[in-house]
Amino acid sequence: MSDFDTIKKEVRALVSDITEVPEEELTDEATFTDDLGIDSMMALEIVASIEKKYKVVIPEEKIPTITSLGNVFLMLEELLGK
Amino acid sequence: MEAVWDIQKIQDTLPQKYPFLFVDRVIAINEEEKSITCLKEVSINDYFFQGHFPGNPVMPGVIIIEALAQASILLYAALRPVEAGKKPDYFLGKVDAKFFSPVRVGDQLMLEVKAEKLLSKGGIVTAEAKVDGETVTSARIVFGVKPRE
Numbered sequence: 054m055s056d057f058d059t060i061k062k063e064v065r066a067l068v069s070d071i072t073e074v075p076e077e078e079l080t081d082e083a084t085f086t087d088d089l090g091i092d093s094m095m096a097l098e099i100v101a102s103i104e105k106k107y108k109v110v111i112p113e114e115k116i117p118t119i120t121s122l123g124n125v126f127l128m129l130e131e132l133l134g135k
Numbered sequence: 136m137e138a139v140w141d142i143q144k145i146q147d148t149l150p151q152k153y154p155f156l157f158v159d160r161v162i163a164i165n166e167e168e169k170s171i172t173c174l175k176e177v178s179i180n181d182y183f184f185q186g187h188f189p190g191n192p193v194m195p196g197v198i199i200i201e202a203l204a205q206a207s208i209l210l211y212a213a214l215r216p217v218e219a220g221k222k223p224d225y226f227l228g229k230v231d232a233k234f235f236s237p238v239r240v241g242d243q244l245m246l247e248v249k250a251e252k253l254l255s256k257g258g259i260v261t262a263e264a265k266v267d268g269e270t271v272t273s274a275r276i277v278f279g280v281k282p283r284e
Contacts, residue, residue: 092228093256093257093279094228094229094257094277094278094279095228097228097252097254097256097257097258097259097277097279098229098259098277100252101251101252101259104252113254113255116254
């Protein structure tokens with residue numbers, strides 16, 4: 054498993070923990086608000102947890118683009134330069 | 136203790152008003168650390184003591200949380216004066232709290248709040264309420280900020 058696959062697994066678990074959505078429902082494509090019922094407060098918690106865990110800073114203007122787990126991975130890939 | 140913000144400025148900033156205003160003074164603001172220290176003087180005149188409890192006045196835990204939430208709004212206003220100046224609505228998203236000891240009449244309740252993450256539309260803070268230097272309540276608060284339409 055590559056480093057980034059491990060990170061993906063960790064992030065999926067982290068998002069599941071915050072949102073109380075089971076990991077199997079957290080597909081890359083499922084949209085946070087419409088499909089999964091994740092609200093802006095949970096999104097804020099996800100952002101803060103990722104920042105803490107991976108020591109990155111997610112710029113405020115990027116946050117509206119985080120609409121699915123797939124988008125989180127893309128952003129994280131960019132921030133970590135993987 | 137000298138105030139950096141007096142009650143007038145606090146009343147101008149917080150949407151909450153008497154008898155639901157639980158910050159008397161802002162003691163310190165540290166913009167670099169993104170933290171604030173506020174004071175609430177716990178008085179027998181506080182309205183909630185009429186019922187909580189007759190003959191045994193103890194400050195309700197939920198009111199301590201409210202005081203910490205109000206201190207969080209003041210921190211937001213100090214760090215983001217432009218957004219706060221537009222008088223948005225503030226709402227609670229989530230609170231994780233622990234209560235260690237009761238707060239009684241005559242206590243000086245120090246409200247120490249530090250931003251973990253602060254955005255224009257909300258924030259996450261860690262907060263501690265202390266009496267005589269001892270933590271009586273600790274909490275992590277997630278809140279939202281919504282501009283008025």
